[in-house]
Amino acid sequence: MEDRPARSYRDGARAVAALAVAVVGFGVSFGLLARSAGMGWLAPISMSATTFAGSAQFAAASILGAGGTVAAAVAAAVLLNARYGPIGVSVAPWLEGPGWSRFLRAQLVVDESWAVAAEGEGRFDPRILVGAGLTLYVSWVAGTAVGAVGGRALGDPAALGLDAAFPALFLALLLPQLRNRRALLVAFLGAAIALALTPIAPAGVPIVAAAAACLIGVRHS
């Protein structure tokens, strides 16, 4: 891979600064939810530090809280995180260096850090990925700790509209990707697959299945 004029880790942190506030809010709500689901306070914090994937953690905690089995909670969370398989493959060419360093940086890949690091046409900026990923990681773990240990005085994230911050960010990241008709077609297909499967497939599967849209897009080019 050629060296490009380097954007810094700080640029990555800056790119997700606004979102980090929402991530703290969601971390707090995950801590609260996990605690009320009977997970105690240390287990939710440990989960945020090791799993670092909001939707999977919410799914697992809410299944446990509703009296679901361990197997159901684990299966839902793993399915929700299955998309990090193809996402990891997409950033792999841009992560150089020794295996342990690639392994550690791979853990900082979440939807948001991956999306801000995308430069289009399959290119990714590894420094943006790491700067954004670290910022989100600290926000997520700190928020979880506040929610799990602290109280309910922090307000309801839904009342603050924080849940709308995520689709808004993804829309902002999607629009610059739609630079040709093929990308537009694939986006529509991906959205349609995800919506069609939502009522019938377990949580997480619709997003994974939407990745198939890029195969169809190539065939129709």
Added chain:
Amino acid sequence: MTEAWIVVIAVGAATVAIKSLGPVLLGGRPLPVALTGVVELLAPALLAALVVTQALATGQSISPDARLVGLAAAGIALWRKTPVLVVIVAAAAATALTRLLV
């Protein structure tokens, strides 16, 4: 060991493994040419899926709510070329306001 800790350890180990797979096995090497065309389109496919599910789905049901007002506000802000920070704040504020009033 409690159920909670079994879930924490199993999900954590699986997630670390899934995230590492591509970067550890393929890291630093360009993808096979046949794959690059596919990977290039992964971002629009997954981002579009994330937009619609995060905006419309609650668990397994499609239930449009105040998030749509926020997404519309974000759309207008993006069309007016406002910075992403403003876009996100506009989406959250529009959604919060809708929940307050309706």
